Amino acid sequence: MDCDKCGEPAVVHAAYSGLHTCESHFRRSVEKRVRRRVREDSLVPDDATPADPETWVVGLSGGKDSVVLTQVLQDTFAEDPRISLVALSIHEGIEGYRDESLAACEALTADLDLRHEVISYAEEFGVRMDDVVAEDPENMAACAYCGVFRRDVLERYAERLGADKLLTGHNLDDEAQTALMNVFEGDVAQMASHFDASLGPFEPTGEGPTERARREQDHHVPRAKPLRDVPEKEVALYAHLRDLPAHITECPHAEGAYRGEIRELLLEMEERHPGTRHSVMAGYEKLAALAAAALDDTEDDPDFGSCDECGAPTAREVCRKCGLLDALGASA
Amino acid sequence: MRVTVSVVGEDTCEVAVDPGDTYADLLASLEYNPHRVSVLVDGRPVPEDAAVDADRVEILRLVKGG
Numbered sequence: 001m002d003c004d005k006c007g008e009p010a011v012v013h014a015a016y017s018g019l020h021t022c023e024s025h026f027r028r029s030v031e032k033r034v035r036r037r038v039r040e041d042s043l044v045p046d047d048a049t050p051a052d053p054e055t056w057v058v059g060l061s062g063g064k065d066s067v068v069l070t071q072v073l074q075d076t077f078a079e080d081p082r083i084s085l086v087a088l089s090i091h092e093g094i095e096g097y098r099d100e101s102l103a104a105c106e107a108l109t110a111d112l113d114l115r116h117e118v119i120s121y122a123e124e125f126g127v128r129m130d131d132v133v134a135e136d137p138e139n140m141a142a143c144a145y146c147g148v149f150r151r152d153v154l155e156r157y158a159e160r161l162g163a164d165k166l167l168t169g170h171n172l173d174d175e176a177q178t179a180l181m182n183v184f185e186g187d188v189a190q191m192a193s194h195f196d197a198s199l200g201p202f203e204p205t206g207e208g209p210t211e212r213a214r215r216e217q218d219h220h221v222p223r224a225k226p227l228r229d230v231p232e233k234e235v236a237l238y239a240h241l242r243d244l245p246a247h248i249t250e251c252p253h254a255e256g257a258y259r260g261e262i263r264e265l266l267l268e269m270e271e272r273h274p275g276t277r278h279s280v281m282a283g284y285e286k287l288a289a290l291a292a293a294a295l296d297d298t299e300d301d302p303d304f305g306s307c308d309e310c311g312a313p314t315a316r317e318v319c320r321k322c323g324l325l326d327a328l329g330a331s332a
Numbered sequence: 333m334r335v336t337v338s339v340v341g342e343d344t345c346e347v348a349v350d351p352g353d354t355y356a357d358l359l360a361s362l363e364y365n366p367h368r369v370s371v372l373v374d375g376r377p378v379p380e381d382a383a384v385d386a387d388r389v390e391i392l393r394l395v396k397g398g
Contacts, residue, residue: 001382010382012370013379013380232395236370240377240394248394267367
Protein backbone atom coordinates (compact mmCIF):
# COMPACT_ATOMS: atom_id res chain seq x y z
CA MET A 1 0.00 0.00 0.00
CA ASP A 2 1.39 3.38 -1.00
CA CYS A 3 1.59 6.83 0.53
CA ASP A 4 -1.30 9.04 -0.65
CA LYS A 5 1.10 11.95 -0.97
CA CYS A 6 4.14 10.51 -2.74
CA GLY A 7 3.69 6.84 -3.65
CA GLU A 8 6.41 5.51 -1.31
CA PRO A 9 5.41 2.47 0.80
CA ALA A 10 2.96 3.54 3.53
CA VAL A 11 3.78 2.87 7.18
CA VAL A 12 0.47 3.93 8.67
CA HIS A 13 -3.23 4.30 7.91
CA ALA A 14 -5.16 6.92 9.84
CA ALA A 15 -8.77 5.73 9.68
CA TYR A 16 -10.08 9.11 10.90
CA SER A 17 -8.64 10.91 7.86
CA GLY A 18 -8.53 7.98 5.45
CA LEU A 19 -4.89 8.82 4.67
CA HIS A 20 -2.06 6.35 4.14
CA THR A 21 1.35 7.92 4.68
CA CYS A 22 4.96 6.91 4.25
CA GLU A 23 7.49 7.40 7.03
CA SER A 24 8.60 10.80 5.82
CA HIS A 25 5.08 12.21 5.31
CA PHE A 26 3.90 10.68 8.57
CA ARG A 27 6.74 12.33 10.49
CA ARG A 28 6.08 15.66 8.84
CA SER A 29 2.39 15.40 9.62
CA VAL A 30 3.05 14.85 13.35
CA GLU A 31 5.45 17.81 13.42
CA LYS A 32 2.98 19.99 11.53
CA ARG A 33 0.20 19.24 13.98
CA VAL A 34 2.40 20.22 16.94
CA ARG A 35 3.50 23.45 15.27
CA ARG A 36 -0.04 24.31 14.25
CA ARG A 37 -1.21 23.84 17.83
CA VAL A 38 1.63 26.05 19.09
CA ARG A 39 0.43 28.71 16.64
CA GLU A 40 -3.29 28.31 17.25
CA ASP A 41 -2.83 28.49 21.01
CA SER A 42 -0.61 31.59 20.56
CA LEU A 43 2.10 30.06 22.72
CA VAL A 44 4.74 32.44 21.38
CA PRO A 45 3.65 35.90 22.52
CA ASP A 46 4.24 38.93 20.34
CA ASP A 47 6.44 40.51 22.97
CA ALA A 48 8.95 37.63 23.11
CA THR A 49 12.21 38.93 21.66
CA PRO A 50 15.77 37.65 21.46
CA ALA A 51 16.63 40.18 24.18
CA ASP A 52 13.73 39.06 26.35
CA PRO A 53 12.98 35.44 25.41
CA GLU A 54 10.21 33.24 26.79
CA THR A 55 11.19 30.26 28.92
CA TRP A 56 9.23 27.07 28.40
CA VAL A 57 9.68 24.29 30.90
CA VAL A 58 8.82 20.90 29.42
CA GLY A 59 7.75 18.15 31.82
CA LEU A 60 9.92 15.24 30.64
CA SER A 61 9.09 11.82 32.07
CA GLY A 62 11.03 9.74 29.58
CA GLY A 63 7.81 8.17 28.25
CA LYS A 64 7.04 8.42 24.55
CA ASP A 65 4.76 11.46 24.81
CA SER A 66 7.08 13.85 26.61
CA VAL A 67 10.08 12.59 24.63
CA VAL A 68 8.35 13.29 21.31
CA LEU A 69 7.13 16.69 22.52
CA THR A 70 10.61 17.70 23.69
CA GLN A 71 12.21 16.52 20.44
CA VAL A 72 9.73 18.30 18.16
CA LEU A 73 9.85 21.52 20.20
CA GLN A 74 13.63 21.53 20.19
CA ASP A 75 13.67 20.82 16.42
CA THR A 76 11.32 23.76 16.00
CA PHE A 77 12.75 26.30 18.42
CA ALA A 78 16.46 25.46 18.86
CA GLU A 79 17.35 28.20 16.39
CA ASP A 80 14.64 30.60 17.57
CA PRO A 81 16.17 33.13 20.00
CA ARG A 82 12.73 34.10 21.33
CA ILE A 83 12.20 30.74 23.03
CA SER A 84 14.36 29.01 25.59
CA LEU A 85 13.52 25.41 26.54
CA VAL A 86 14.33 23.64 29.81
CA ALA A 87 13.46 19.99 30.55
CA LEU A 88 12.22 19.08 34.02
CA SER A 89 12.03 15.46 35.22
CA ILE A 90 10.72 14.00 38.45
CA HIS A 91 11.99 10.97 40.32
CA GLU A 92 9.06 9.68 42.36
CA GLY A 93 10.96 6.88 44.06
CA ILE A 94 9.53 3.92 42.16
CA GLU A 95 11.98 1.06 42.09
CA GLY A 96 12.89 -0.38 38.69
CA TYR A 97 10.68 2.08 36.79
CA ARG A 98 11.86 5.63 37.02
CA ASP A 99 15.59 4.89 36.82
CA GLU A 100 15.17 3.51 33.33
CA SER A 101 12.96 6.34 32.09
CA LEU A 102 15.35 8.93 33.57
CA ALA A 103 18.12 7.31 31.56
CA ALA A 104 15.95 7.99 28.48
CA CYS A 105 15.55 11.64 29.59
CA GLU A 106 19.29 12.06 30.00
CA ALA A 107 20.04 10.47 26.63
CA LEU A 108 17.54 12.77 24.94
CA THR A 109 18.57 16.01 26.63
CA ALA A 110 22.27 15.25 26.05
CA ASP A 111 21.51 14.59 22.39
CA LEU A 112 19.49 17.81 22.10
CA ASP A 113 21.96 19.82 24.20
CA LEU A 114 19.10 20.89 26.44
CA ARG A 115 19.23 22.05 30.05
CA HIS A 116 17.77 19.26 32.20
CA GLU A 117 16.75 19.37 35.87
CA VAL A 118 15.82 16.27 37.88
CA ILE A 119 13.88 16.65 41.12
CA SER A 120 13.14 13.76 43.48
CA TYR A 121 10.29 13.36 45.94
CA ALA A 122 12.89 11.93 48.35
CA GLU A 123 14.89 15.17 48.38
CA GLU A 124 11.88 17.47 48.15
CA PHE A 125 9.50 15.81 50.57
CA GLY A 126 11.42 13.01 52.28
CA VAL A 127 9.08 10.40 50.76
CA ARG A 128 9.30 7.77 48.02
CA MET A 129 6.19 6.63 46.14
CA ASP A 130 6.97 2.95 46.88
CA ASP A 131 6.72 3.75 50.62
CA VAL A 132 3.70 6.04 50.18
CA VAL A 133 1.83 3.20 48.45
CA ALA A 134 2.77 0.76 51.22
CA GLU A 135 1.65 3.16 53.96
CA ASP A 136 -1.40 4.71 52.20
CA PRO A 137 -2.72 6.74 55.18
CA GLU A 138 -5.57 8.34 53.19
CA ASN A 139 -6.74 5.12 51.55
CA MET A 140 -6.34 6.52 48.04
CA ALA A 141 -4.99 5.33 44.70
CA ALA A 142 -1.23 5.79 44.23
CA CYS A 143 -1.84 8.31 41.44
CA ALA A 144 -3.84 10.54 43.80
CA TYR A 145 -0.80 11.10 46.04
CA CYS A 146 1.64 11.19 43.17
CA GLY A 147 -0.42 13.74 41.23
CA VAL A 148 -0.47 16.15 44.18
CA PHE A 149 3.30 15.85 44.67
CA ARG A 150 3.97 16.10 40.93
CA ARG A 151 1.91 19.26 40.52
CA ASP A 152 3.68 20.82 43.47
CA VAL A 153 7.15 20.05 42.07
CA LEU A 154 6.29 21.07 38.51
CA GLU A 155 4.71 24.28 39.70
CA ARG A 156 7.48 25.34 42.07
CA TYR A 157 10.36 24.40 39.82
CA ALA A 158 8.73 25.85 36.74
CA GLU A 159 8.58 29.10 38.66
CA ARG A 160 12.12 28.75 40.01
CA LEU A 161 13.41 28.07 36.49
CA GLY A 162 11.75 31.28 35.34
CA ALA A 163 9.10 29.51 33.26
CA ASP A 164 6.59 31.58 31.35
CA LYS A 165 4.80 28.37 30.42
CA LEU A 166 4.82 24.76 31.51
CA LEU A 167 4.37 22.33 28.61
CA THR A 168 3.31 18.71 29.03
CA GLY A 169 3.08 15.81 26.57
CA HIS A 170 -0.62 14.96 26.83
CA ASN A 171 -1.75 13.34 23.58
CA LEU A 172 -5.18 13.26 21.93
CA ASP A 173 -6.24 10.08 23.75
CA ASP A 174 -5.28 11.55 27.15
CA GLU A 175 -7.21 14.75 26.58
CA ALA A 176 -10.27 13.07 25.06
CA GLN A 177 -10.37 10.76 28.10
CA THR A 178 -10.22 13.73 30.48
CA ALA A 179 -12.93 15.49 28.46
CA LEU A 180 -15.25 12.48 28.62
CA MET A 181 -14.55 11.98 32.33
CA ASN A 182 -15.63 15.57 32.98
CA VAL A 183 -18.75 15.05 30.87
CA PHE A 184 -19.65 11.76 32.56
CA GLU A 185 -19.07 13.28 35.97
CA GLY A 186 -21.15 16.30 34.96
CA ASP A 187 -18.40 18.56 36.22
CA VAL A 188 -18.91 21.85 34.41
CA ALA A 189 -16.70 23.81 36.81
CA GLN A 190 -13.88 21.37 36.07
CA MET A 191 -14.38 21.94 32.32
CA ALA A 192 -14.07 25.67 32.87
CA SER A 193 -10.92 25.26 34.89
CA HIS A 194 -9.49 22.80 32.32
CA PHE A 195 -9.98 25.55 29.73
CA ASP A 196 -8.39 28.33 31.80
CA ALA A 197 -5.52 26.18 33.10
CA SER A 198 -4.28 24.40 29.99
CA LEU A 199 -6.58 24.16 26.97
CA GLY A 200 -7.56 27.71 26.11
CA PRO A 201 -5.50 29.75 23.66
CA PHE A 202 -3.46 32.68 24.99
CA GLU A 203 -5.09 35.00 22.43
CA PRO A 204 -8.63 34.79 21.09
CA THR A 205 -8.86 32.83 17.83
CA GLY A 206 -11.90 34.71 16.58
CA GLU A 207 -14.85 36.85 17.59
CA GLY A 208 -17.26 34.25 18.91
CA PRO A 209 -17.69 33.16 22.54
CA THR A 210 -16.11 29.78 21.79
CA GLU A 211 -13.03 31.47 20.35
CA ARG A 212 -12.14 33.32 23.52
CA ALA A 213 -8.72 33.29 25.17
CA ARG A 214 -8.12 31.64 28.52
CA ARG A 215 -8.40 33.77 31.61
CA GLU A 216 -5.03 34.67 33.02
CA GLN A 217 -4.28 32.93 36.33
CA ASP A 218 -1.76 34.77 38.40
CA HIS A 219 -1.34 32.04 40.98
CA HIS A 220 -0.07 29.32 38.64
CA VAL A 221 2.39 29.05 35.75
CA PRO A 222 0.19 28.66 32.66
CA ARG A 223 0.22 25.21 31.08
CA ALA A 224 -0.11 24.09 27.49
CA LYS A 225 -0.40 20.76 25.69
CA PRO A 226 0.93 21.13 22.16
CA LEU A 227 0.79 17.37 21.44
CA ARG A 228 -2.93 17.07 22.07
CA ASP A 229 -3.94 16.78 18.41
CA VAL A 230 -1.87 13.63 17.88
CA PRO A 231 -3.36 10.21 18.79
CA GLU A 232 -1.36 8.16 21.25
CA LYS A 233 -0.46 5.45 18.76
CA GLU A 234 0.94 8.00 16.33
CA VAL A 235 3.07 9.56 19.05
CA ALA A 236 4.48 6.12 19.85
CA LEU A 237 5.02 5.28 16.20
CA TYR A 238 6.82 8.59 15.68
CA ALA A 239 9.15 7.80 18.61
CA HIS A 240 9.76 4.33 17.15
CA LEU A 241 10.46 5.55 13.61
CA ARG A 242 12.88 8.22 14.84
CA ASP A 243 14.41 5.76 17.28
CA LEU A 244 13.98 8.26 20.12
CA PRO A 245 15.02 7.11 23.58
CA ALA A 246 11.55 6.51 25.05
CA HIS A 247 10.61 4.17 27.85
CA ILE A 248 7.21 2.48 27.46
CA THR A 249 6.73 0.38 30.58
CA GLU A 250 3.69 1.27 32.62
CA CYS A 251 4.14 2.56 36.16
CA PRO A 252 3.81 -0.45 38.52
CA HIS A 253 1.47 1.56 40.79
CA ALA A 254 -0.88 2.70 38.00
CA GLU A 255 -4.50 1.82 38.71
CA GLY A 256 -6.82 4.50 37.36
CA ALA A 257 -9.75 2.11 37.00
CA TYR A 258 -12.17 4.79 35.85
CA ARG A 259 -9.84 6.32 33.29
CA GLY A 260 -9.09 2.79 32.07
CA GLU A 261 -12.79 2.20 31.41
CA ILE A 262 -13.11 5.49 29.54
CA ARG A 263 -10.07 4.62 27.50
CA GLU A 264 -11.53 1.27 26.44
CA LEU A 265 -14.83 2.91 25.61
CA LEU A 266 -13.20 5.62 23.50
CA LEU A 267 -11.08 3.15 21.56
CA GLU A 268 -14.12 0.96 20.86
CA MET A 269 -16.00 4.00 19.58
CA GLU A 270 -12.99 5.09 17.55
CA GLU A 271 -12.82 1.64 15.97
CA ARG A 272 -16.50 1.77 14.93
CA HIS A 273 -16.63 5.51 14.24
CA PRO A 274 -13.19 6.78 13.23
CA GLY A 275 -12.68 10.41 14.25
CA THR A 276 -14.56 10.12 17.56
CA ARG A 277 -11.59 11.33 19.64
CA HIS A 278 -11.10 14.37 17.41
CA SER A 279 -14.77 15.33 17.47
CA VAL A 280 -15.05 14.81 21.24
CA MET A 281 -12.15 17.20 21.74
CA ALA A 282 -13.30 19.76 19.20
CA GLY A 283 -16.75 20.00 20.78
CA TYR A 284 -15.44 19.80 24.34
CA GLU A 285 -13.03 22.67 23.85
CA LYS A 286 -15.90 24.88 22.71
CA LEU A 287 -18.10 23.79 25.62
CA ALA A 288 -15.22 24.35 28.04
CA ALA A 289 -14.73 27.86 26.59
CA LEU A 290 -18.43 28.61 27.10
CA ALA A 291 -18.35 27.21 30.63
CA ALA A 292 -15.29 29.31 31.44
CA ALA A 293 -16.97 32.42 30.03
CA ALA A 294 -20.20 31.82 31.93
CA LEU A 295 -18.52 31.01 35.24
CA ASP A 296 -16.17 33.95 34.77
CA ASP A 297 -19.15 36.27 35.16
CA THR A 298 -20.78 34.50 38.07
CA GLU A 299 -17.92 33.21 40.20
CA ASP A 300 -14.78 34.84 41.38
CA ASP A 301 -11.59 32.93 41.33
CA PRO A 302 -11.46 31.02 44.61
CA ASP A 303 -9.61 33.08 47.14
CA PHE A 304 -6.01 32.06 46.62
CA GLY A 305 -3.75 32.62 49.60
CA SER A 306 -0.59 30.92 50.77
CA CYS A 307 -0.25 27.59 52.53
CA ASP A 308 0.48 28.09 56.24
CA GLU A 309 3.16 25.39 56.09
CA CYS A 310 4.96 25.80 52.77
CA GLY A 311 3.73 29.10 51.31
CA ALA A 312 2.47 27.50 48.08
CA PRO A 313 -0.59 29.13 46.51
CA THR A 314 -3.72 27.40 47.79
CA ALA A 315 -7.38 28.12 48.46
CA ARG A 316 -7.06 26.23 51.79
CA GLU A 317 -5.14 27.04 54.97
CA VAL A 318 -2.78 24.12 54.49
CA CYS A 319 -2.25 22.97 50.91
CA ARG A 320 -3.15 19.47 49.80
CA LYS A 321 0.50 18.45 49.49
CA CYS A 322 1.34 19.48 53.07
CA GLY A 323 -1.84 17.74 54.25
CA LEU A 324 -0.69 14.49 52.64
CA LEU A 325 2.85 14.87 53.95
CA ASP A 326 1.47 15.40 57.46
CA ALA A 327 -0.58 12.24 57.10
CA LEU A 328 2.54 10.40 55.97
CA GLY A 329 4.50 11.75 58.94
CA ALA A 330 6.95 13.43 56.57
CA SER A 331 7.62 17.09 55.99
CA ALA A 332 8.95 19.15 53.14
CA MET B 333 -2.02 -19.49 4.50
CA ARG B 334 -0.16 -19.62 7.77
CA VAL B 335 1.69 -16.62 9.12
CA THR B 336 4.30 -16.67 11.86
CA VAL B 337 3.63 -13.82 14.26
CA SER B 338 6.14 -12.79 16.87
CA VAL B 339 5.34 -10.22 19.48
CA VAL B 340 8.49 -8.15 19.99
CA GLY B 341 10.10 -9.17 23.27
CA GLU B 342 7.46 -11.89 23.84
CA ASP B 343 6.02 -15.04 22.29
CA THR B 344 5.81 -16.34 18.75
CA CYS B 345 2.79 -18.12 17.31
CA GLU B 346 1.30 -19.23 14.00
CA VAL B 347 -1.95 -17.86 12.69
CA ALA B 348 -4.14 -19.03 9.81
CA VAL B 349 -4.97 -16.19 7.45
CA ASP B 350 -7.62 -16.29 4.72
CA PRO B 351 -6.94 -14.76 1.30
CA GLY B 352 -7.79 -11.06 1.40
CA ASP B 353 -7.46 -10.80 5.21
CA THR B 354 -5.84 -7.58 6.38
CA TYR B 355 -3.31 -7.00 9.13
CA ALA B 356 -6.22 -5.60 11.15
CA ASP B 357 -7.98 -8.99 10.79
CA LEU B 358 -4.81 -10.72 11.92
CA LEU B 359 -4.57 -8.45 14.98
CA ALA B 360 -8.24 -9.04 15.76
CA SER B 361 -7.77 -12.82 15.65
CA LEU B 362 -5.08 -12.43 18.33
CA GLU B 363 -7.14 -9.86 20.25
CA TYR B 364 -4.70 -7.03 19.82
CA ASN B 365 -6.10 -3.52 19.62
CA PRO B 366 -4.80 -1.78 16.47
CA HIS B 367 -4.63 1.51 18.41
CA ARG B 368 -2.00 0.07 20.71
CA VAL B 369 0.29 -1.95 18.47
CA SER B 370 1.91 -1.70 15.08
CA VAL B 371 2.50 -4.56 12.66
CA LEU B 372 6.05 -4.76 11.28
CA VAL B 373 7.03 -6.58 8.09
CA ASP B 374 10.78 -6.83 7.58
CA GLY B 375 11.11 -4.42 10.48
CA ARG B 376 8.96 -1.71 8.86
CA PRO B 377 5.47 -0.70 10.05
CA VAL B 378 2.65 -1.48 7.60
CA PRO B 379 -0.87 0.02 7.44
CA GLU B 380 -3.37 -2.25 9.20
CA ASP B 381 -5.88 -2.05 6.35
CA ALA B 382 -3.41 -3.62 3.87
CA ALA B 383 -3.91 -7.27 2.88
CA VAL B 384 -1.51 -9.66 4.61
CA ASP B 385 1.37 -10.18 2.25
CA ALA B 386 4.14 -11.80 4.29
CA ASP B 387 4.64 -15.13 6.00
CA ARG B 388 6.44 -13.60 8.97
CA VAL B 389 5.28 -10.51 10.81
CA GLU B 390 6.11 -8.86 14.09
CA ILE B 391 3.75 -7.11 16.47
CA LEU B 392 5.27 -4.15 18.25
CA ARG B 393 3.55 -2.97 21.40
CA LEU B 394 3.51 0.81 21.19
CA VAL B 395 1.27 1.72 24.05
CA LYS B 396 1.21 0.40 27.59
CA GLY B 397 -1.54 -2.06 28.36
CA GLY B 398 -1.50 -3.12 24.67
